[in-house]
Amino acid sequence: MRWVRRHVLDGYAILALVYLFLPISVVVAFSFNAPKGRFNYTWQGFTFTNWAHPFAFPGLGGAVRVSIEIAFLSSLAATVLGTLIALALVRYKFRGSATTNLLIFIPMTTPEIVMGASLLTLFLNWRIPQGFSTILIAHIMFNISYVVVTVRARLVGFDRHLEEAAMDLGANELVTFFRVTLPLIMPGILAAGLLAFALSIDDFVITYFNAGTTITFPLFVWGAARVAVPPQINVIGTAIFVIAIVAMIANVVFQNRRARRLA
């Protein structure tokens, strides 16, 4: 009986993983498809052409570049702003920390469409034309909360004695921060940055409301879904997927090596 139960759970977990990867395998497979019409929904034949010419479809390359630029800039800015907030929240007791926690928490529980819509009314009221900069503003905004939560998790388990030791040895506050604190929480900061990058490059809803005429990769896919779905979309999707996995594995390996070196 115990054996059966144990293996029922194993089977269930494997089925769940298969389910998770089913659409991904379709995306990867159809990146090698040679579709006959404008849509890439039925399998026609195997080809490497899409991979050899990933930007052959007009407008796709530009959209991907905009997405990468925004993801890079917004994750960088949000990581700095969010890390500072996390430091304040974990390290200091101060009036207003409960309010700050609430301010961090609420954006994560607000439907994206409401955030997108409210930013749209803000930009309308302030007569700010929508485009690259408004997308960037929006992405920094929704990324901050995720960075705070990620970095805070890392800071909570931090051994303060290491900083005290540095100060006892004559280091001032700034030197201690840059030579002791920052290197120790770096894996958390990197993980937060990666998460922010991933959230930004994938965002559709908030971007859709605040893009003006600027096209990001998800907006390009949305437009394409109505008129024509080139297999190049699957190529880019697969490439982003592979790069993200490699970055995540690299982060894990990096953390393990640091842990071993520090141990």
Place this chain on the structure above:
Amino acid sequence: MGKLLHRRAWVTPYALLTPGTAWLVIFFVVPMYYLGKMALSQGLFPIFSFGWQWHNFGDSVSEYSTQFVRSLEYAGIATALALVISYPLAYWIAFRGGRWKNLFLLLVIAPFFVTYLIRTLAWETILSDNGVVVRTLQAVHILGSDGRLLATSAAVIAGLTYNFLPFMVLPLYVSLEQIDHRLIEAASDLYASSPISFLRVTLPLSLPGVFAGVLLTFIPAAGDFINAQLLGTPQQYMIGNVIQSEFLSLRDYPTAAALSFVLMGAILVLVLVFARILGTDRLTSGAAA
């Protein structure tokens, strides 16, 4: 910290906080104020005038009540399905994963690095009329010979279920992983059978994860419009589709803004009811951890 620095120490947290929180105030709180003002305005794009138009709320809700109810219904079903799929998976990783835990966790998150829209388009391919799934279901007579999956409620709910799974799996995993195994051993030492010890020990201890997972799945699902648009037809449109078209096509900002607020309000009420059902003390103690 050093004694010399202590005198100005109270400034430090505010100096660290200000840039980030200012950004959130200007680009999250202030926009909500403008959205609220818009919900009480009247007029035609691009000129709207504020005037305490409270009837906007009543009018828009009664006009789109079908889509409202449908959104909460679809999101509720999708959240329940996601919980059923994710709980055993998270449990399996936390308790059976051993030293491969992190790898399995990576496997769970990995699919979600494929762009949301592309994932949804892949479901469109899988569920399409000539696809393997529909043909098989037709062959075993679960679907009629002209039956289809695409453009049905089932397809939209399936899309919603899939697309927000990591938001369910991750909090569940975190709360299950934290459980002290000695507590479960203690239960079996005290002659609890494994189903009993699961129901009385493991499940209650994982409730903060259930709560967080349900919240993080239900909220984006209730506001979603992509799944209904790509996998459904206007008969499956949710409130997100209405808000989206009111804002971006019809440009009736006051109605769209009022709908946005009602959506947030409805979600808030449901979340509070759900928290009450699960027991608030347990959840807040879990949230602090």
